[in-house]
Amino acid sequence: MELYRKYPVLITIWALMENLLFAGVIFGWGSLVFILKEEGFYFDYCTQSDFFNQNNSTLLETTSAVNVSNSLSDRDTVLSNISKADEVTSKDCPAQESKLNLWYSIATSAMNLTYAAIAYLQKRFGTRITRAVFVSVYLIGTLCMAFATPELPWLLLPGLLGIGIGGMTVSCTNIQVSFLHPRLRSTIVALFIGLFDFSSINKQLIRIAYENGIPRRTSYIFMSVVFAVITSISTMLFLPKMFIGDVYLEEMERSQKLSKCNDDKKVEQAENQDELPKSQEQELVENSSSVDLEVSPESSKLSFCSTVFSITCMLHIYWTFVHAIRMFTFIGQINVWLENVFDYDETKVGDMLSSFSYITMAAIGTALFCGFVYDYQRKRYAGSGEIKRVYLPVVLPMGLVFFYSTGTTVFCLIKNDVTPYFAFVLFTFFRTSLYAVAFAFLENAFSADYFGNLMGILLFVTGLGGLIQYPLFKWYEAYDGSYLHVNIFLLVLQVSTVMHLVLLYIKGCRDKGTVHINVCSHEMKSNNALQAT
Structure with missing residues (x-):
């Protein structure tokens, strides 16, 4: 059931x-x-050096206390302090x-x-x-x-x-x-x-x-x-x-059309008292209860391989891949970045990490904002041609993702006590918007039957982005000033993804067609022209 x-x-x-x-x-x-x-x-x-490196002063004070005091209670206190110092250093x-x-x-x-x-x-x-x-x-x-x-x-x-x-x-x-x-x-x-x-x-x-x-x-x-x-x-x-998949979506769409069509027929029959000839009546019933097989989506739907290797799909995968690298490297190197900003002040770094955790709790709100923007754009172009009503609505959400991503990188380049807060806010918008836009575009631009496989490919590629962060981490550690160079490299990659937005905008603007909805006839073919581009 x-x-x-x-x-x-x-x-x-x-x-x-x-x-x-x-x-x-x-x-x-x-x-x-x-x-x-x-x-x-x-x-x-x-190691021993890890244990004593960062709390040297604490241990010296403890040793001094041992020399000054010989009472059992004082020594217990000193040993307790040593234990606490060891506990702190073990965390580092x-x-x-x-x-x-x-x-x-x-x-x-x-x-x-x-x-x-x-x-x-x-x-x-x-x-x-x-x-x-x-x-x-x-x-x-x-x-x-x-x-x-x-x-x-x-x-x-x-x-x-x-x-x-x-x-x-x-x-x-x-x-x-x-x-x-x-x-x-x-x-x-x-x-x-x-x-x-x-x-x-x-x-x-x-x-x-x-x-x-x-x-x-x-x-x-x-x-x-x-x-x-x-x-x-x-x-x-x-x-x-x-x-x-597509079968269920077609059934749902067909039932909605038939419901509207039946309502229109009742209104028309009430207004027109003349009885239709039987042949015309039979033709009306057939037109309202069947789908034109010549334009059936199943007969002309592109294959999965053709869909994956289309220019639109390949650029979308590249766009997601680059921004996924930015996301993974930010999370993985946030400690290194904050230590660099606050000159290895562990107290301030800890406070900023707590702030980051609380700011990212707003992920639900940022995701809803992204979804509302996308759906508003879709409604705005609902009456446009087949290509235009899918490609143009995504340009603004993708542009916002690009802004969040590059903005995060830019703030990482600025060494200031306040910039981390701006970076955290932009990253919260960026993290949720990236996958929300990436998956929503797959749903709208390609066949529902391929959605699971396309999402699998997209996530596989972002997983590769997670692996690529490792050589970037090694680059961070290679020499002084490497953090600046890595972020510049990431910024260049991010700028290169603009070509995806530009091509979507150009293809959408070239489509001058409009959709005239007739509830008693099958609507224009879907997704095939999109996938072919």
Whole structure:
């Protein structure tokens, strides 16, 4: 029983709730790594120099206190101070942090790289089987995170992989419900992206629970149970067995046309008292209840390979790839950047990281803003020609993404105590708008049957962008002033993506056609002229 046909609003709300609770949990890494350091994961990687480097003055004061005081209570106090100093320095151990970040980098890259395979499985076996497999993967991941200990630290890698890949699958199998709401499609896609980013706050809740005495294991086991219950309900009852594709969309459009056509016929028959000849009446019924096969989308729809290798699709993939590199490098190097801005003042760096976490909580609002802009543009060009009404509406949202992305890079080039706040705000808009616009354009410009596969390719390419950040990190460390050169390099790449916007604008302006809607006849062919360009 597939309830999405009868209760589209309920299904959409449920899918959005899943995204909020589980989809992007892996991106709350900053809160999780704090807990892992507290528990001593990979503490044995720290060397003696790491231990005493940054708190030398504290230890000297402690040694002085030992020399001055010989009482037992004073010595206990001194030993306590040494322990606290050791605890602080353990948090600043580069080898420990590097090892933990390695697992995170592998997990986030794998999350995007494997979605091409996930999209194939969804196309081949359907939504239900695909979700059943990867819900199990997610549960294995949460249990690995629950039972990982400093003695079994390797469980972190399968745990992060399971949560990342499973969460991405949950999000991408849910996003198809946006097809149930044609007029708000872009807004709903943007909302999914915003909730995906916002779900990282769940790790912050786990951290708060940990600081209040609730063990990490208990939190992850509770999370596993809630996840199993909620996703099982939607997988078995709410979402389609296969997927929402062109067939369902055509049925929905046809039913709307027939409803309008029947209403028009009743009005016409009431006004015209003369009886139609039987032959004309039969012809009217046939025209109102069938689709012209000569323009059926199935007969002339471009193949998947032709769609992927079209100029529009290739440029869209490149546009997403470049801006994804900017996003990954900003997140990965935010500590290095802030240390450079504040001259290694750890207190200020910590305060700015907290500010960054709170600012990014506005992701839902920024995603909705992006979706509203896109949907407004679509309504503005709704009566235009087939190419123009798809290409021109996306130019403004893509232009905003370009502005957010380049603005973030520019502020990274300015060394000032205030610029990080502007960079954080722009990055929050940028992070949600990037994927919201990228996915919404795939939905609007290409066949719904190819959406899952195209999104898989897009995420695979962004996963490559996540891997490319590693040589950029090495460039950061190569010499003094390298941070400036890396950001200039990224700025050049970002500027090169303008050609995608320009070509979309030119192609859209060249289309001078208009759409004249006749509810009793099949509308103009869809998407074929778009894909051919």
